[in-house]
Structure formats: C-alpha cells, structure tokens
Amino acid sequence: MGTTQLESVPEPKYWHLKTVLTEALDSEFSVGEILPNERDLAARFGVARATLRQALEQLELEGRLQRRRGVGTTVAPPRVGVAVGTDPHAWPGAPGDAWRPVDCTVALPPGAVADLLETGRDERVHTVRRSRVTHGRPVAADLLYVPDASVPDLSAIDAASGAARARAVLRELQRLELEGQDQAVELGSASAEDAKELDRLPGAPVLVVTTRYYAEDRTAAVSVATYRADTCRLTFGDAGDVEIHHDPERRAS
Amino acid sequence: MGTTQLESVPEPKYWHLKTVLTEALDSEFSVGEILPNERDLAARFGVARATLRQALEQLELEGRLQRRRGVGTTVAPPRVGVAVGTDPHAWPGAPGDAWRPVDCTVALPPGAVADLLETGRDERVHTVRRSRVTHGRPVAADLLYVPDASVPDLSAIDAASGAARARAVLRELQRLELEGQDQAVELGSASAEDAKELDRLPGAPVLVVTTRYYAEDRTAAVSVATYRADTCRLTFGDAGDVEIHHDPERRAS
DNA sequence: AAGTGGTCTAGACCACATC
DNA sequence: ATGTGGTCTAGACCACTTA
Known part of the structure; x- marks a missing residue:
C-alpha cells in the first residue's frame, strides 16, 4: 500500500x-x-x-x-509585559502607580473578599473601581475593597463622589503604615462589567490578581484586578519591559 | 401583555x-x-x-x-494555592524546593528562550525536565534551560543520565552566585507533552511561569513552568496556603 | 446593505474508562 | 458492552461594524 x-x-x-x-x-x-x-x-x-x-x-x-x-x-501583537508586583511596600494609589481611579461606592463585597478582610459577610465596604491602561489600550480593571476600619477620617470621603471620592479613599488608606502584601494569580473569565471595561466579550479569559494589603496586624484592604489574558504577560520583579518574540525565523538546522 | x-x-x-x-x-x-x-x-x-x-x-x-x-x-475542589515566588535568592533545586527532577537532555531551546539566554538560536543547552506534585496531584511541568557557560564542571554531568544527570546539572548550577531572578506569568495551552505530564488533554489552559535566573551579570538559566490553570492559584509572597472559598452560603439579606 | 464573528441546533461518530 | 466526554458536520440565525 x-x-x-x-x-x-x-x-x-x-x-x-x-x-x-x-x-x-x-x-x-x-x-x-x-x-x-x-x-x-x-x-x-x-x-x-x-x-x-x-x-x-x-x-x-x-x-x-x-x-x-x-x-x-x-x-495580534506580542503580549505586553505588565509590571504587577513591583513595590511590596507601596499602597495602591501611591505616586507613580499605573492605576486611574474611576469611582467609588459602598457595597457588599464578594464572600471570598469578606473572608480575606475578616469583615462579616453582610458588612459593606468602600469599593474603589480603578482602570489600568498601557500603550493606550485598557489592560486591566480593578476593584479595591476597603473596610471602614482602614480609613481614619470618613468625613473627607463622604464629602466627595465619583473619581474624587475614589482618590479620597486612597489618600486616607495611605495614612496607615503598610506592613506587607501578598498576591495570587489565577485564571478567570470576565464578568459582563469587566468585559465592557476591557473591551472584550463577557466570559473572555482573564488573569485575576488578588492582592492583600496588611496594616495594623490585619488585612487592611484587598484588591482584585482582572487583566486581559490574551494581551498581557504579568511580570514580577524588575524585568518589566523585556519583549518575548514568537520565532520569526524558525529555520531548524 | x-x-x-x-x-x-x-x-x-x-x-x-x-x-x-x-x-x-x-x-x-x-x-x-x-x-x-x-x-x-x-x-x-x-x-x-x-x-x-x-x-x-x-x-x-x-x-x-x-x-x-x-x-x-x-x-472540583477549590483551587490549591501554589507558592511560586517565595525565595528570590535560591537556585532551582535548592534544598526544600517543590520540584522533582525527572531527566535531562541536551537540546535546542525554543527561540524565545534562546533570546533570553543570549545564546545563539542554534546553540543547544542542557534541558532539565522537572515535575511538581501537590497533595498527590501533578500540578506543574517544567523545563529548565541551562547553557554550558553556567555549569563549571561538565564532566560530572556527562557521567550520569536520567534523573541523576538532572540532579548533577542543578548541583553544578548552584555553584554560581545567584544575583537575582524575575518572573512572568501568562496564559498558554498545554503541549501534547505537558498535557500527558499534567493528566490533561492537549490544549488545556495552563499558566506559564517564565523565570530568569541572573548570575555573573547575565541570564544564567531560564525556567519555563506550566501550571494547570484549572486547579492552581499561583501565590507570590507569603500567603501560600490561604484557602479561597466559593460562597457556600450566599444568603443576601 | 453587506460582511464579519458569535450563538445555536440536531444530529453523527470516536476515544476512553468501566463493568 | 455500555456509558461518558471529545470531535465534527452542515446548516441557521443573530449582533455588530462598516460603508
């Protein structure tokens, strides 16, 4: 044959x-x-x-x-390297961070977040929405959860709304002394809300980065950031902008 | 109506x-x-x-x-937290690391890896295959690429084969002084080879962790580890074993 | 209005694990 | 031998963008 x-x-x-x-x-x-x-x-x-x-x-x-x-x-262009774990001693919203505060509400966090914060599951917290843009493209959406206990001066927050309110929460948070943070990365799929922010369809694959901020011997805030998995390479350490190329010339000998 | x-x-x-x-x-x-x-x-x-x-x-x-x-x-059970970026000052294969050396060959690395190592694209390197098991389940497969320039004593390696040879390469590597490392995480899909190792079908979603090890002012080794995206949550920092629960009791008030 | 990718259907057969 | 998920087909219609 x-x-x-x-x-x-x-x-x-x-x-x-x-x-x-x-x-x-x-x-x-x-x-x-x-x-x-x-x-x-x-x-x-x-x-x-x-x-x-x-x-x-x-x-x-x-x-x-x-x-x-x-x-x-x-x-598609090669994935962009996005620095994620640069400075373990900086609060979110510190000078030079990559996030733009969008707005802020007071809402019930997801159960998993409430557990990390050790607030009750029916306790509402400040919820700051932020957005991250690189090379002119949205790459990540973020929700930062901050319990009342982590903002010394509530009056400065309640006076504002929208992005100004978000900035006020971040400003108050920075008055605490940050003792450390840790992060976890896992695969998820974009919620309808995140999808809109990321210019993708709902269900699109995202890398979910959960960051716990420690202060005063407890978890003072939790951030849940969702990065577009198709366009992002998350970098930890100091190799932020190294390009990874697909083999443009694969000529095996 | x-x-x-x-x-x-x-x-x-x-x-x-x-x-x-x-x-x-x-x-x-x-x-x-x-x-x-x-x-x-x-x-x-x-x-x-x-x-x-x-x-x-x-x-x-x-x-x-x-x-x-x-x-x-x-x-499925909740994802297991897998520590990934614990000690930035330890070589792979250092005492207590989570990897089991499987074998070692000399092969042409992928072009992207060759670029990171700054070896030529047609230069072969030591390729150590390792496997990581948590709670009795395989969670990751890894390829560690080590150029000749990073192993002082070649004779100790060439004398061995299989897992022994893999351990020999790691041992030689540890003689260099590690100056630092950085990591990147991105989404990928399992190759046929990785899939078998991870007990999944080819194409299954994986989290690809690329680690560059620096010594003697250059990239002395590169590790490409693929973690099962369905079962793993990669943790950076010191919160390795914190459990994240899906809301088992969602009773909104 | 035309062209694109996204969703959906109702089948069929295959590879694999188990009994 | 049976039952499971995995692959594949040939259609149809929908949502969206662009011209």
Missing part, C-alpha cells in the same frame, strides 16, 4: 489546524494583518466552520490572534 | 446556563459529586448539547468543574 505511516494516534483536526495556522502566522503574516474570514478559511482547509473556530479560539487564547465581531480576525 | 420586561439585551443561552449552574454548584452540590451526563443535562435545560458544553467549558476554566472522558463531570 501507499500509506507510509499508520496514524496510530489520530490527531484531532482542530489541533492539526492550529499547528498549521501557527506556522503560517510565524512565516507569512505580520502583526495587524487581517486573515480571511472564517467561512473562507474553513472552506480552504476543508473543515466545518465550527472546527476552524476551535482552532482560532485556541490561537486567540494564546495571544496570537485577535477577533472582533463585525470586523474580522487580525494577527 | 403578560411580559413584564422586554429583554433588550438578550443574554446568550450558554451564559445564562452558566449562571444557573454556578448557583446550583454553590447550593446543591458538594465537592467530588458527579453531575448528570451532558446529554441529560442538555435535555433538562432544553438546549443542544453543544450549548450546554459551552457553559461547562467555562465552568471548567474557572475551576468549578472537572471533566474526564469516559468518566463524567464532577464538582
């Missing part, structure tokens, strides 16, 4: 498709270039559109593609 | 399904319990199986469910 190799472990079509597309992206496309639409691509590869989409979804997850409804699929 | 509210922004079915299932998981199911199979669930909710699966996929991504082919879908 003419078959040279029996496919003992048949690779799924979408997996093979992904490999082929990855190689094509490395060699034949440049950043920002638009791909043919899904129907054409599927036809070209001789697969159903759903199968093609399975491959595209993975490539988008890996940050190689960007898809926008009504527009098309483009080759 | 009897309609109380015009659905001005019709929520996708799978999104609503996910919400319903999340609430059910919080209130009616306990960890390890098996759900009805996908065909039954789809019928019960009156949707196509593909739509039901879209909801299940998201819940698995969020670490709420675990699905195994041939077995079924079970309620």
Whole structure:
C-alpha cells in the first residue's frame, strides 16, 4: 500500500489546524494583518466552520490572534509585559502607580473578599473601581475593597463622589503604615462589567490578581484586578519591559 | 401583555446556563459529586448539547468543574494555592524546593528562550525536565534551560543520565552566585507533552511561569513552568496556603 | 446593505474508562 | 458492552461594524 505511516494516534483536526495556522502566522503574516474570514478559511482547509473556530479560539487564547465581531480576525501583537508586583511596600494609589481611579461606592463585597478582610459577610465596604491602561489600550480593571476600619477620617470621603471620592479613599488608606502584601494569580473569565471595561466579550479569559494589603496586624484592604489574558504577560520583579518574540525565523538546522 | 420586561439585551443561552449552574454548584452540590451526563443535562435545560458544553467549558476554566472522558463531570475542589515566588535568592533545586527532577537532555531551546539566554538560536543547552506534585496531584511541568557557560564542571554531568544527570546539572548550577531572578506569568495551552505530564488533554489552559535566573551579570538559566490553570492559584509572597472559598452560603439579606 | 464573528441546533461518530 | 466526554458536520440565525 501507499500509506507510509499508520496514524496510530489520530490527531484531532482542530489541533492539526492550529499547528498549521501557527506556522503560517510565524512565516507569512505580520502583526495587524487581517486573515480571511472564517467561512473562507474553513472552506480552504476543508473543515466545518465550527472546527476552524476551535482552532482560532485556541490561537486567540494564546495571544496570537485577535477577533472582533463585525470586523474580522487580525494577527495580534506580542503580549505586553505588565509590571504587577513591583513595590511590596507601596499602597495602591501611591505616586507613580499605573492605576486611574474611576469611582467609588459602598457595597457588599464578594464572600471570598469578606473572608480575606475578616469583615462579616453582610458588612459593606468602600469599593474603589480603578482602570489600568498601557500603550493606550485598557489592560486591566480593578476593584479595591476597603473596610471602614482602614480609613481614619470618613468625613473627607463622604464629602466627595465619583473619581474624587475614589482618590479620597486612597489618600486616607495611605495614612496607615503598610506592613506587607501578598498576591495570587489565577485564571478567570470576565464578568459582563469587566468585559465592557476591557473591551472584550463577557466570559473572555482573564488573569485575576488578588492582592492583600496588611496594616495594623490585619488585612487592611484587598484588591482584585482582572487583566486581559490574551494581551498581557504579568511580570514580577524588575524585568518589566523585556519583549518575548514568537520565532520569526524558525529555520531548524 | 403578560411580559413584564422586554429583554433588550438578550443574554446568550450558554451564559445564562452558566449562571444557573454556578448557583446550583454553590447550593446543591458538594465537592467530588458527579453531575448528570451532558446529554441529560442538555435535555433538562432544553438546549443542544453543544450549548450546554459551552457553559461547562467555562465552568471548567474557572475551576468549578472537572471533566474526564469516559468518566463524567464532577464538582472540583477549590483551587490549591501554589507558592511560586517565595525565595528570590535560591537556585532551582535548592534544598526544600517543590520540584522533582525527572531527566535531562541536551537540546535546542525554543527561540524565545534562546533570546533570553543570549545564546545563539542554534546553540543547544542542557534541558532539565522537572515535575511538581501537590497533595498527590501533578500540578506543574517544567523545563529548565541551562547553557554550558553556567555549569563549571561538565564532566560530572556527562557521567550520569536520567534523573541523576538532572540532579548533577542543578548541583553544578548552584555553584554560581545567584544575583537575582524575575518572573512572568501568562496564559498558554498545554503541549501534547505537558498535557500527558499534567493528566490533561492537549490544549488545556495552563499558566506559564517564565523565570530568569541572573548570575555573573547575565541570564544564567531560564525556567519555563506550566501550571494547570484549572486547579492552581499561583501565590507570590507569603500567603501560600490561604484557602479561597466559593460562597457556600450566599444568603443576601 | 453587506460582511464579519458569535450563538445555536440536531444530529453523527470516536476515544476512553468501566463493568 | 455500555456509558461518558471529545470531535465534527452542515446548516441557521443573530449582533455588530462598516460603508
């Protein structure tokens, strides 16, 4: 027979498709270039559109593609390095931090946050919404939870509203002496609210960074920041802006 | 008319399904319990199986469910906190680290790694495979890339093979004075090789932690560790084992 | 209005684990 | 042999952007 190799472990079509597309992206496309639409691509590869989409979804997850409804699929730029754990001795809102306060409300935090703060599950806390922009693009949305016990002077806060109120909470928080912080990173999916802020669809993959701020021997504040997983590489330490390239010239010897 | 509210922004079915299932998981199911199979669930909710699966996929991504082919879908335990950035002054393989050396080969590293090491793209390096296990479950697979320039005594390495050779490379590496390290976290998908190690299917979402080790004023080694994104919460700082709970008792007042 | 990606359906078959 | 989740198909319609 003419078959040279029996496919003992048949690779799924979408997996093979992904490999082929990855190689094509490395060699034949440049950043920002638009791909043919899904129907054409599927036809070209001789697969159903759903199968093609399975491959595209993975490539988008890996940050190689960007898809926008009504527009098309483009080759994504390399992920941007976003510094996350730079200074363990600075409060949020300290001079030079990357966040822009948006507004502030008093609301019931998620149960998991209430547990970290050791407030009761029915205790409302100051909730500061912040937004982070890099290279002109929104990369993260953040909610900072601050219990009453962590803001010495309430009157300065209640006098303001909107972004001014958010800044007031941060200012009051900075009066405490920060004793330390720790962080955790996990995978999540964007809530409808975060999605809007990040210019993505709800459910889009995000990296959730939870930071606990310690002061006065307790957890004085908790921040939950959601970063776009498709476009961000979170950096810890001092290598913030090192670029990681996809092999533009893979020529194995 | 009897309609109380015009659905001005019709929520996708799978999104609503996910919400319903999340609430059910919080209130009616306990960890390890098996759900009805996908065909039954789809019928019960009156949707196509593909739509039901879209909801299940998201819940698995969020670490709420675990699905195994041939077995079924079970309620996942809370993610385990895995310490990642504990000691910035310790080499890999130092006493007490969480990794088990598996084997070691000499191979051409990925182009991105070669760039970090500042070796040529056609230069082969020692490649140590390691594996990390927590609570009896594999949580991460790792490749440590070490150029010849970072191992003073090659003869001690070439004499061994397998895990012994891996340990020899780590031992030689520890003779250098570590000047610092930095890390980056990003989302990826498991290669076929990693998938096997992690007991997942290829393409499964993983958190990729890239660590650069500095010594002698250069990058002396690079580690690329892939953690199961569904089961792991990466912790930085000293809050390793704090548990995060899903609200088991959400009773809003 | 036309073209894009996003959602959804109702099937089919396959790979795998278990009995 | 049976039952599970994983892959795949060939359609349909919807939401959104752009012209």
